[in-house]
Amino acid sequence: MASTPADRHDTDADGTSVGRRSFLRWVSGVGAAISGVLVGIPVVRSFVSPVLIKPVATGWIKVADDTALLDVGAPVRVDFVKEQSDAWIESIAQNSVWLYSDDGEKFKAxxxxxxxxxxxxxxxxxxxxFGCPCHRGQFDVKTGAVLGGPPPRPLDELPVEVRDGVVFVQYKEFRLGIPERREA
Ligand code: FES
Incomplete structure (x- = not known):
């Protein structure tokens, strides 16, 4: 059967419908736009300061539920798990602090x-x-002062608070091997 002028307008030389082709072009354009947005999100995030992405952390960590359970006059090492975030990577780390108290009320960490x-x-x-096995460093338990060996400064003391018998410590890391105490 001979095609009408209207049929010739809707069909290309290879027989593909012009309307169908336009539709496919539109669908692939929308798909490309969506892919571009999805790929672009992490790229944009990498240009935003991690400070803006990271939740604000106070750094206070509960290290003991009850001061009555801690030794008085002898230091105790308390292990804890700390959540940390670096840009958009969340991780947990096993860590510890040494706690010491002369009277069971005031603590050093x-x-x-x-x-x-x-x-x-x-x-x-x-x-x-306190003794260090690596190079025989030695520290005073009550003050953290160096008593012997190569350590260049006293132990790094951490802020500690007791709230209703619960001990909290503000955990921090410090630069090693230098006489000044500087946060890492
Ligand atoms: S004395 Fe402690 S690491 Fe060297």
Whole structure:
């Protein structure tokens, strides 16, 4: 059957309908636009300061539920899990602090890393001091002062608060191997 002028207008030389072709072009354009937006989101986020993305953290961590359960006159190491976020990456890290109290009311908290090169120190019950196994650093338990070895400064003390018998510590990391105390 011979085609009418209207049929010739709607059909290309290869027989494809012009209307169908326009529709397919429109669909692929919309698809490309959506893909561009989805790909663009992480790129835009990377240009925004992490401070704007990261939730504001106070840094206060509950390290002991009841001061009555802690030893008086001897330090105790308390382990905890800390949530941290770096830009949009969330992770958890196992960490610890050393707590010390003379009277069960006022507490001192120390970062658990030796100020020399960051080794974990321990409590030596015989000498009643903290000892570092890496290079024989030695620290006073009550003050954190260096008693011997190469550590260039006292232990890094952390802010500590007792609220209704619950102990909170503001955990921080510090630069190692230097005489000044500077946050990392
Ligand atoms: S890391 Fe502690 S004394 Fe060297």
């Amino acid at each position: 120390y970062n658990p890393r030796c100020t020399h090169l960051g080794c974990a120190y321990f409590y030596d019950k015989d000498t009643k001091t």
